[in-house]
Amino acid sequence: MPSTLYTDPRLVALYDTLNPFAADTDFYLALAAGMQRVIDLGCGTGLLACELASRGHRVIAVDPAPEMLHVARHRPNGDRVQWIEGDARALALLPPADLLMMTGHVAQVFLDDTAFLNTLKAARYALREGGTLAFESRNPxxxxxxxxxxxxxxxxxxxxxxxxxxxxxxxxxxxxxxxxxxxxxxxxxxxxxxxxxxxxxRFRTQDELSAQLEAAGFRHLTWQGDWNGAAVSASSRELIVVAR
The missing domain is CATH 2.20.25 (N-terminal domain of TfIIb)
Known part of the structure; x- marks a missing residue:
C-alpha cells in the first residue's frame, strides 16, 4: 500500500516544501544537458520534470499517484510534459529515451528484489542504445x-x-x-x-545495487557518494549511480 504522503491531498500539499530544489536537482539537470528525450520515473509533483521541459527537453513523467500528478499538471510548463499515471510497466509503450531518472530515493520503495529487477529491466528497455539510467539510494x-x-x-x-x-x-x-x-x-x-x-x-548496498543493474543489462556503472562528486566511502550518505 502506498504511503499516504503520496495519496492524501493534505500531505501532497506539503511535498514541495519538504522536497525543494537542492543539490540533487542540480545533479540531474546537469546530467540531462544535451539529451533530447528524458523519462522521469516516479516524478512525484513534477518539480524536476517541469524544469527539464522549460530547458527544452522532451520529457515523459510517470507516477502511480494521481494526487501527485494533479499538482504536476498544473505547474508552469506542465503542459510541455507528457504525464503518465502508472509504474515501470508503462515504459514498454514509450519511444526510446536518452536518459531515465529515478530521483527522490524512488529506488528504495521497491522492497522486493524481483520487483526492483523488473523495474531496472524496464528502464533498460526504455532507453536507446547507449542511453543512461541514473538514480540514488541511501547508503545503508x-x-x-x-x-x-x-x-x-x-x-x-x-x-x-x-x-x-x-x-x-x-x-x-x-x-x-x-x-x-x-x-x-x-x-x-x-x-x-x-x-x-x-x-x-529498502536499503541496498552498493554491491547489491550493482548486481541488480548488471542483471538488468547495464554494463558501465559510475558511482559517487555525494552530490558534489565525492567517491563512495563508508561515511557516504548516498549511493548515486549513472549506468549505461
Missing part, C-alpha cells in the same frame, strides 16, 4: 534511520495556504520484508490536527 552503512527520531528529525515548515506544520519521524523498525518501516507525523498548527504516514524503504 550511514544508518540514516537511526536519526529518524522525534528529537533529531523535527522540522517546522511554513506552507503557503496551509500555515505552519511540524514534521517528525518516529517508530522505526525493521520489517519482515527486509525494509525499514517508520512513521512520519505532521501536526498542522492552524487546526492542531496531526496526520500520520507510514513508509517502508
Amino acid at each position: 552503512a550511514a544508518r540514516a534511520w537511526e536519526s529518524w527520531t522525534p528529537a533529531q528529525s523535527h522540522r517546522l515548515i511554513d506552507v503557503n495556504g496551509v500555515g505552519e506544520v511540524e514534521v517528525w519521524q518516529d517508530d522505526v523498525s525493521a520489517s519482515p520484508e527486509s525494509g525499514i518501516r517508520f512513521n512520519t507525523y505532521y501536526r498542522f498548527k492552524a487546526t492542531d490536527e496531526t496526520l500520520t504516514s507510514t513508509s517502508e524503504l
